[in-house]
Amino acid sequence: MSTSKKVLVLALAAAVVLGGTVTVFVMRSGATELTPAQTTQAHRLTLALAGVLPRSEDAQFNLDLAARTEQLIADCMPAHGLHYVPKNPRSLIDTETSTDFSSLEYAQKHGFGIAAWPSFLPSHENDSYTASLSEEAVTRYNQALSSCSDNSREKAGQEFGVDKGNSDYNKIDKKVTSSSRYRAAGQEWMTCAKERGYDYPSRLVLIQRLRGEYQGVMNELHGSNSDGTPYVNGEIQARAEADSKYQEFRQKEVSAAVTTFPCSQSLDRVYQEVFIEAAGYSSP
Structure with a gap:
């Protein structure tokens, strides 16, 4: 719905729409043709942004996108001679306190989600590995991770039809609100x-x-x-x-x-x- 979903997600550290910080992911790709699978995902995103999907399905889209991005990062890092274990997507996506206008129980507990503290699982999958690296290797690890993360977010976004889903939502939302x-x-x-x-x-x-x-x-x-x-x-x-x-x-x-x-x-x-x-x- 317009006031709850006016954000171009999908986030890998989403907090609270209108209530906290949201890490917004926007594709940089110029791709125009989508596969049937990408079209389905784009449609799914459009409905999620509009608040039409049940909240659980909305959250699952974010979790699926985060999980795919993490796997792509793990696939990318060995090319740099480094190791990476995909993080649990629930350590990146807040499925507990993100704003839910459809639930009276949520309103009674969190209001509009403004003052709610984001809830993420702890993430320690790569701690022991990075702790074993030299200072120089840690610098190289962080540089490689940054590059792999950027590329993986873009590729996952393409697979999930993020540009198309966002674009369709914005066009339809303007029609609705007018x-x-x-x-x-x-x-x-x-x-x-x-x-x-x-x-x-x-x-x-x-x-x-x-x-x-x-x-x-x-x-x-x-x-x-x-x-x-x-x-x-x-x-x-x-x-x-x-x-x-x-x-x-x-x-x-x-x-x-x-x-x-x-x-x-x-x-x-x-x-x-x-x-x-x-x-x-x-x-x-």
Whole structure:
């Protein structure tokens, strides 16, 4: 749906749409002809971006793309005389806290996903190998890994029809958001939300306002230790979760998401219906 999926994924470290950092992957290839398999994947991506697919299938696309990219990296590194074990894709893809507008349970726990901390599995597959390398070899390893990663992301993106999927989504999304039916649904959302105490022209604006408040809270929490070293992510999370302003923001975000949830369900249902019609697809 428009306000939840307006991001050109696919990410290899996706956090939270509208709520955190997202590592965006965009193909650089100029390929124009797609194989049937690539076309199928592109179609899958387009529906995922529109929020039409079940969230589990959306997540699986990201996991599949990450797994393929990791395997390509592992295939590439031996050409440089080096070894690489593919990472678990769940160490790269957050399938737990990424924004889910379709679930009341998610809204009750994470709100819109703004203040949710990304959840990734630990990744230590290559630690023992890199620890055995000399300093010079580590430098060579990192250079090779960077090159292999870039090439592998591009190749995996080609296989998964990422350019086509993103392009089709953007074209169809413009048709949907400019349609009279979706605009009417947006007005209904605004009226519904206002009746519940949230006077905003759209859900996107509400989320943007909350995100601005969140950034202000986090700016105060970022800093450095007594020895001058910057806080690492784990320390920032611990500081935030013990901070009263952060806790107040989380409660405010959850309240906004839960209170406007019925309004959003109606809006998203219309978006998906109009998207499928505009795309000429059959319901998945």
